[in-house]
Every structure is written in C-alpha cells, then in structure tokens.
Amino acid sequence: MARAVREVRETNPLAPSITNTVTQSFVANAQLAVGGSAAMVYLPDEGECVAALGGAVYINLGTLMPVYEQTVPATARACAAAATPWVLDPVGVGIGSLRTRLIEAVRENPPTILRGNASEIIAVADLWGLGGNSVDGASGDGPRGVDSTDSVDAAERAAVACARFTGGAVAVSGATDLVTDGVQVARLSGGSSLMTCITGSGCSLGGVCAVYACVADPFVAALTATAAYNLAGLRAAETCDGPGSFQVAFLNALYNLTTEEVTEAPLALTSTSAA
Ligand SMILES: Nc1ncnc2c1ncn2[C@@H]1O[C@H](COP(=O)(O)OP(=O)(O)O)[C@@H](O)[C@H]1O
Ligand SMILES: Cc1ncsc1CCOP(=O)(O)O
Ligand SMILES: [Mg+2]
Numbered sequence: 001m002a003r004a005v006r007e008v009r010e011t012n013p014l015a016p017s018i019t020n021t022v023t024q025s026f027v028a029n030a031q032l033a034v035g036g037s038a039a040m041v042y043l044p045d046e047g048e049c050v051a052a053l054g055g056a057v058y059i060n061l062g063t064l065m066p067v068y069e070q071t072v073p074a075t076a077r078a079c080a081a082a083a084t085p086w087v088l089d090p091v092g093v094g095i096g097s098l099r100t101r102l103i104e105a106v107r108e109n110p111p112t113i114l115r116g117n118a119s120e121i122i123a124v125a126d127l128w129g130l131g132g133n134s135v136d137g138a139s140g141d142g143p144r145g146v147d148s149t150d151s152v153d154a155a156e157r158a159a160v161a162c163a164r165f166t167g168g169a170v171a172v173s174g175a176t177d178l179v180t181d182g183v184q185v186a187r188l189s190g191g192s193s194l195m196t197c198i199t200g201s202g203c204s205l206g207g208v209c210a211v212y213a214c215v216a217d218p219f220v221a222a223l224t225a226t227a228a229y230n231l232a233g234l235r236a237a238e239t240c241d242g243p244g245s246f247q248v249a250f251l252n253a254l255y256n257l258t259t260e261e262v263t264e265a266p267l268a269l270t271s272t273s274a275a
Contacts, residue, residue: 001224002263004216009035013214016041016050017207018071020062020091023200026247027058030204033254034228036211043067047075051084056112056213056221060203062091062146064098072102076109085112085168085213085221089206092146093123103127112168112218115206117148118155121172125158130165147196152178156185160272169218171209173202177226180272181219187268188223190230192237194246201250205229208254227265228257 014037019027028038041050044067051057057079059072079086088111093099107128114124119139125131139149152174159170163182172178175193179186195201205225212221236249 001216001220001227002259004212004220004224005034005228005257005259005262007215008211011215012037013211014039014053014055015058015207015210015214016053016055017058017060017210018042018047018068018075019058019060019089019203019207022062023203026200027060027204027207029251030254031207031211033251034208034211036208036214038207042071044070044074047071048078051075051078051086052082054082054084056085056087056210058087058089058207058210059111060089060091060206061093061099061102062089062203064096064102068102069098073105073109076106076111080109085210085218087111087113087115087206087210087213089115089203090120090124091116091203093120093127095145100127110166110168112166113171113209113213113222114162114166114168115171115173115202115209115222117173117202118150118152119144119148121155121162121170122150122158125161128162128165130158130161148174152176156180160185169222171205171222171226173205173226177230179219179222179226183271184219185270185272186223188226188230189266190227191233192246194237194240194243195229195233195250197243198247198250201229201233223267224262227262227267228254231257231261231265
C-alpha cells in the first residue's frame with residue numbers, strides 16, 4: 001500500500017473513466033488529489049482507445065446513455081485484450097434494463113476490481129449467477145436507487161463469490177468497508193457518515209481504485225483506495241460543519257494524506273473458506 005501511494009504520486013498515472021454525469025467532476029478531482037490523472041470519455045472507440053493506453057479504466061453505470069450499449073462491452077473487451085485492469089461501479093443496478101444487460105454483458109470480460117455498496121454487490125453476484133445473494137441478512141430488495149438497503153456483512157458471500165469469479169478484488173463500501181480477493185477478507189473502518197450526505201463518495205472511490213490499479217495488484221489497489229477514503233473522511237469531518245464544506249475538506253484531506261497514515265489505517269484481515 002505504501003508503494004502504491006508513493007508510486008501514484010511519483011508517476012501521475014492516467015485512469016480514464018466512463019462515468020456518470022452527476023459526479024464526474026468529483027471523480028476527476030479525487031483522482032487528481034491522490035496524484036493520478038483523469039480523462040472522461042463516452043464513445044465506443046474512445047473506450048477502446050483508452051483501454052489500449054494501459055493504466056487502468058474506470059466504468060461507472062450511474063447515468064446511462066444509449067451509446068453505452070456499445071461503449072461498455074467494447075471497452076471491457078479492449079481491456080481484456082490489452083490486459084488493462086478495469087474497475088466497475090454498478091451504480092443503481094436494477095434501474096431499467098440497460099444496466100442489467102451491461103452487467104450481464106461484461107461477465108465474459110469481468111472487471112479487475114468490482115466496487116459498490118452492499119446491495120449493488122449482492123445484485124451483481126445474482127446477475128452473474130454466482131448465488132451470492134442467498135445470504136442471511138440480505139434484504140432481497142436490491143438497491144434503493146443508488147443507495148444500499150443491505151449491510152456490508154450481508155454482502156460478504158456475494159463479494160467473495162464475485163472475487164473468485166473475476167480473479168480480482170471486490171470492494172464493498174459502507175460504515176465499515178470490506179475488501180476481498182476471494183481468499184482474504186479485509187475490514188476497514190473510519191470515514192464519516194457525512195460521506196453519505198454528499199453525492200459521489202462511492203463513485204470517486206471507484207475512480208481512485210482505478211488510479212491505484214495503475215500501479216498495484218487489484219487487492220492492494222482496492223485496499224489502498226479504501227484506507228485513504230476512510231482516513232480522509234475522518235479528517236475532513238473534524239474540520240467542517242456540514243456536507244458543503246465536507247466535500248472541500250475531504251478533497252484537501254485526500255491530497256494531504258501521508259504514505260505512513262495510509263499504511264497505518266485500521267485494517268482487520270481474515271481468511272475465508274466461506275462461499
Ligand atoms: N456510515 C458511514 N460511516 C463512515 N463512512 C461511510 C459511511 N457510509 C459510507 N461511508 C464511506 O463512504 C464512501 C462511499 O460509500 P457508500 O456510501 O457505501 O457508497 P455509495 O455512495 O456508492 O453508496 C466509502 O468510503 C465508505 O467507507
Ligand atoms: C445520484 C446519482 N444518480 C445517478 S448516478 C448518481 C451518483 C451516485 O453517486 P454515489 O454512488 O457515489 O453516491
Ligand atoms: Mg455508488
């Protein structure tokens with residue numbers, strides 16, 4: 001994790017995004033704050049082009065346009081062909097049929113890191129036929145719009161099943177985050193409830209996972225991004241008096257984190273035989 005933080009700051013890697021129109025600028029600003037570089041694209045040939053550049057690509061399904069029916073599968077295919085890592089945030093899975101079709105379509109070229117809230121991860125495991133939704137405590141309701149109706153613990157089996165299927169990492173966000181590579185399960189605490197009062201904390205976490213995936217393996221990249229978010233959230237909450245100033249303080253905190261702080265973030269690691 002220390003190497004990932006340092007290498008991103010030293011090399012300013014480009015992690016291009018196909019991402020929603022609500023939080024695009026916050027995603028780009030968070031990627032810049034940790035030392036990465038951002039570029040947002042929409043079209044199929046743009047997705048294929050950025051996949052071929054190397055680095056890592058971020059795909060977020062938050063606001064879809066018809067062209068994404070071509071862009072998303074083409075970009076996933078191009079990432080697989082170029083061995084470029086990519087991160088999927090299945091925002092709002094369950095709203096409309098295109099999101100469902102796209103998640104089903106990328107099953108054949110799956111993401112290196114799957115990042116979402118608990119209900120989204122449970123829904124993806126279900127769509128991929130991984131049986132991860134039959135978890136005690138899962139609401140079975142799916143996400144409420146873009147927000148979770150499930151606890152992070154309820155998504156553990158789904159997350160492990162998805163990670164084993166993709167061979168990469170899965171990051172489930174919530175009050176305590178869970179990151180798994182299908183063998184190890186890490187729980188990371190910190191953050192702030194104010195992160196749920198601004199839009200884009202989850203989306204930008206996905207973008208930052210992609211930045212670290214430019215320089216580190218998927219599990220380390222997801223852990224590093226999650227640890228950085230928890231610390232920055234904690235710190236920002238100390239200095240602000242509501243969501244508006246929190247968003248500004250959060251970007252500042254992300255920018256000012258030291259390597260040592262990120263690597264000393266509270267992290268509990270267990271092995272899993274579950275799922
Ligand atoms: N109650 C909470 N307390 C502390 N941090 C939280 C809380 N809820 C979410 N977070 C943090 O906010 C970020 C986004 O998580 P989340 O809100 O689950 O994503 P999404 O916006 O995609 O639903 C993560 O870094 C997560 O750790
Ligand atoms: C509100 C909203 N609607 C479509 S995408 C989006 C942003 C969701 O951001 P996040 O998942 O980070 O809260
Ligand atoms: Mg989200």
